[in-house]
Amino acid sequence: MNALIAQAAEHWKFVAPLLRKPKNEADYDELVAALDGLTDLIGDDESHPLMSLVDIIGDWVEAYDLEHRPMPKVSGVDVLRSVMQEHGLTQSDLPGVGTQSVVSEILSGKRQLNVRQIRWLADYFKVPVDMFI
Structure with a gap:
């Protein structure tokens, strides 16, 4: 096992709740709250090390929204x-x-x-x- 995998395994129980796609409203709400906390922490710093986590969670939240809260078609x-x-x-x-x-x-x-x-x-x-x- 390489060192990176060993380190990830050691911290997985702390990170795992953030690294799963939402399957229901409760999961979605948890990810939105995590995203809010991350954006408060990061602010406008696009080079912050946690920015990739923001991107991942943001993509999952957006995908859930598109599937479960589609925008109505308007003329x-x-x-x-x-x-x-x-x-x-x-x-x-x-x-x-x-x-x-x-x-x-x-x-x-x-x-x-x-x-x-x-x-x-x-x-x-x-x-x-x-x-x-």
Whole structure:
């Protein structure tokens, strides 16, 4: 047995709870708590020796989230409605999309957003264009 394996075996009982993929909510919660503790300890130090552990646990937490908490599919119009509400905007407040009646038709599903409008919205709200696609 090489020295690295011997050292790992000696400390395994302390490390093992962190090195398993979550199989249920309890496992997931433990890993999220561990990840929070690690990020508090590491801070912004990307070269910290524990950063690889953060990457591993983060990947497992993300995979569990994607499998058990998938993001709902939303349309560009749904996003537009949401950001308008968030910013307290009316249909008339989006001249780059068109007149109030054009915006109304888009929001009601009678008309689709075109490329020019999507680019304007992305620039206006400072978000990626794919949010409105």
